[in-house]
Amino acid sequence: MYWAEFLTVALIHLLAVASPGPDFAVVVRESVSHGRRAGTWTALGVGCAISIHVTYSLLGIGLIVSQSIMLFNSLKWLAAAYLFYIGIKALRARPAAAGSDEMAPAPALRTPRGAFVAGFVTNGLNPKATLFFLSLFTVVINPHTPLLVQAGYGVYLACATAAWFCLVALLFSQQRVRAGFARMGHWFDRVMGVVLVGLGIKLAFTELR
Structure with missing residues (x-):
């Protein structure tokens, strides 16, 4: 009965999640710098953060955030500050020691918790995600759709997001x-730093519409 609505939600989500943004940049950086395990944990962090967006959308809290400039800006600046933080850290990457290119360096130690938190915070604090899920649950999904069915959509969105970024991490x-x-060495980190800082700046100037 709700298949048409579900397919619409799935298609819109696919287009949104496939669009490069902070989540993509963080997963790529973790995967390249620290390996598949770290990238996968980062992807899982992003996926789990989706459940937060879904929960407050179902409870109607997202509507309050979208209508409050102060709350929206607080969330926006927190997200931008976090992207600035990890971006600046990447920009400060140093060249490898002379002669180290003869042997590939071992990936820097990255705990699952650290990678998970990087993905979770990046997505969880993104106000664009707040607006996306709010519009999804108020415009695309019929308000008369049973709450249990809407929650089912939310579970799919979280799992699909995690699965997509796990594929990104795998690649x-x-x-x-x-x-x-690795042949580009520290320049890769610096480029990713520029990307993250740029995303932070873009996010900082996001306006509530």
């Missing part, structure tokens, strides 16, 4: 891909 943690990025 960018491949040995050939990592080796290619």
Whole structure:
């Protein structure tokens, strides 16, 4: 009965999640810099953060945030500050020691918790995600759709997001891909730093509409 609505939600979500943004940049950086395990944990963090957006959308809290400039701006500046923080850290990457290119360096130690938190915070604090899920649950999904069915949509969105970014992590943690990025050494980190800082600036100037 709700298949048409579900397919619409799934299609809109696919288009949104496939669009490069902070989540994509963080997963790629973790995967290239620290390997598949870290990238996968980051992807899972992003997926779990989706459940937060779904929950407050179902409870109507997202509507309050969208209508409050102060709350929206607080969330926006927190997200922008976090992107600035990890971006600046990447920009400060130093060149490898002379002669180290003869042997590929071991990936820097990255705990599952640290990788998970990076993905969770990046997505959880993104006000664009707040507006996306709010519009999804108020415009696309019929308000008369049973709450249990809407919650089912939410479970799908969280799992689909995690699965997508796990695929991204799998791709960018491949040995050939990592080796290619490794040849660029610290320049890769610096480029990703520029991307993250740029996303932070873009986010900081996001206006509530």
